[in-house]
Amino acid sequence: MLNIGGLLKRKSLADLSIDRPVFAWMLMTFMIVFGAISFMRLGVSQMPDIDFPVLDVSITYEGAAPAVIEADLVEPIESRVISVEGLKEIRSTIRQGGANIRLDFEINRNIDSALQEVQAAISQMRLPVGIDPPVIRKQNPEEDPILTLGLQSKQSPRDTIRFADLVLVDQFQVLPGVGEVNVQGFSTRNLRINVDNNKIKKNLLTVLDIATAVQQGHSELGAGYIEDKEKSTNVRAMGEGVEPEEIGNMWIRSRGGEVIREPVLRIKDVAEVEDGLTDVRRFARINGVSGLALGIKKQRGSNEVKVAEEVYKKVDELNKTLPEGYKLQVNADYSRATGQIVETTTHKLMMAAAVTAIICFLFLGTWSSVINVLLSIPTSILGTFIVLYFAGFTLNLFTLLALALAISIVVDDAIMMLENIIRHFKMGKTRK
Template identity: 50%
Template sequence: MSRNRARLSDVSIARPVLAWVIMFALIVFGSVALGRLGVSYMPDVDFPVLSVSVNWEGAAPEIMEAEIVDRLERRLITVEGLKEMTSGVSQGSASITLEFTIDRNIDAALQEVQTAISRLEMPTDVRPPTVRKSNPEESPIMWLGLYGEIPERDLFVLADNMILDRLQLLDGVGEVFVGGDMERNLRVWADNRKLKEYQLTILDVEQALLNDHVEGAAGYLENTQTERNLRVLGEAASPESIRNIRINSRGGAPIYFSDIRLRDVARVDDGLNDHRRITRVDGKRGISIGIRKQIGANTVAVGDRVIAGVDAIQKELPEGITLQVNFDSTRFVKEAVDETQFTLLLSAILTALVCWFFLGNFHSTLNVILSIPTSIIGTFLILYFLDFTLNLFTLLGLSLAIGIVVDDNIMVLENIVRHFDKGKDRIAAARDGTREIFFAALAASTAVVAIFLPVAFMEGVIGRFFFEFGITITAAVALSLVDA
């Protein structure tokens, strides 16, 4: 019976080289897996929540509710797994928050919501609704600030034409966006006195813009040999082109040989959308640029690339224009990783001192010390195959595991030393000491696993976050038992 129970230890004693190869293989492959693990602040967990947002410029809250929200709610109420729906409206915008049951696949729910919305006819001037998941991994990891002694519109053009494209090409960057609604906007300010002078109304101005400021497909032209696609090139390319648009109708009736231009009855300004958010950098007006990483990418590595990219872009910016990092969440991840590394090193040193003090044997102390990297680094291999990332929860599990993984080794090693002190040779002491303490070590490790493994199966959103924590510490303890 004892031979079967301790078969692995017998093989390790009979073939010590094989045991060392297994230990170093765990360390080597675990180190490779560590280099490929994604690093993030939080686990990749999708909350069972979807948010739907709709913008309709200038619409009153009552109109948003009647024409948009009520119609969307009637469509979305039939989505499978919907637990709660909350709506809110304001001037020109509306939002609907959908909470689903915890067992509902949020990606499938997202697709079903998008399908339901696509079947709904919206007013022509309403922007298509946007649907987003709630995931901490999708939050911006960095915010940049761009400011200088030039108009805000020129700052936006500079960011849109140069900075955003450069940063988007960096490895691991998922999305680069300008905070707030900073799109270019041409404003037409009609002069009521001049409109009356020409016997026109604002509707005539609007119709002129709709007729002449347009570009689109116009079919195709074919003959017996060739076929060519046609399109209407009517979109004005500049504010001056807008000012030169002819007003050819009055109250719906055509004005023949009209030479009335838009500039005769209105002023055209080139600017940006209405300010809904103001950004100040060092007390100066500027614009903010958000950086989102790709899901599963190494947060720290992406942050380092962005910082290097910002430094390179700054050298090419005109004098007086500054691009700087205002917020960097990757530093929290760096601090957590550095703290774990320090804890690992400190625990190894303290464990070595304690083992040396009580055992007084260098080889025995070395065996205990090697159990720490074998168990901890070997755990990285398991995390890699389970598609986990290094985040606050996995690092917390590793930090707790560091103080536990040496328990089995010390327990087994102390019993082997006791048998050796009785006069047995090394092989007999190792064999008898391991067999005698096998069930005690197994019981100790099983007790630890019994405490932390159920954490991985907690229900709800909190359970999804602690899943990686429970699996991490369980894997480390299991490897420590095998190593012992």
């Protein structure tokens, strides 16, 4: 029966392995088996999953000049966030229609807590009318796209956007390991109301009256509920207009703040409603053909290479069933570098094992010494994967670089230890 207390009193692992060879073999088998399992479950990415102590604040103010953005938004935001604990530096970049504010914190600052404090500080500001709230993001390489897909289209921009948003995004979103799919290089859909000046003058209306009619009619409100003895039914007023005809049929109920009695007017009587896109400020072309770009982001901690393989399979599958005029292709694959690093490290490990076997046989002259050294390599390396897995690390540029450097150290130490053992045996010493 194995005396655990006696084992724990041993001074070193070497003494324990010599005295209990079965225990040593069990320990080595454990490290190899569970190390291989951990390796298969490890996430693979180009960069480590780490949140940098940096926050980016993005501001969009369409049509505003840089001087206006600086005075109305950037300076007030800077004055609000400057008191956040651990803030080291503020850098602002202002352009026509928007700005970016970079907040650098101390390296030991909890970035999640800092994010909440910055959000609280900015939420207390009074923003100009019509501007979207600033977007605050953390910097993490894991949130960058691993693939960029290009959708070539001979259809209208509106149909292309609708197809990508309603069909393609869902197709890739359900793939294992995919975290988010962003559609890029397009303008969002909107409904334009082109007012006829002659008609609104004839009816003594203004553009503000038209805007008021849209605000009142383009809404969906809760209207309570209806109850009887058996059930309760929710009631709502469905007034949101999503098509040009629905907007055109909305009533104009006031003129200069006063209720209109006669004549009864609709928006289509004084204006034309058309379905279109927002002002085109960016567009995408793929091989000279208009199209869209789809950025594929992986889930944090997932295997970047396997996710990319699944996306490639889905692209080939979709190209066989896409409607006429559409073609999908991979424009950029950022996971290839990660795959090459893994292949290089694996190749280096195999080469190190082969060279080690040859050198050991030439200098030590026995196959038993070769086997002992070769067993030390997978035991040490696979045992490292157990620690990486339970510590929450991924196989990335830094961990693989460290692993590649460690291989030579493991091989060198194994040869030196074995050579020293053989020397002591030649001196007449025994295992005990």
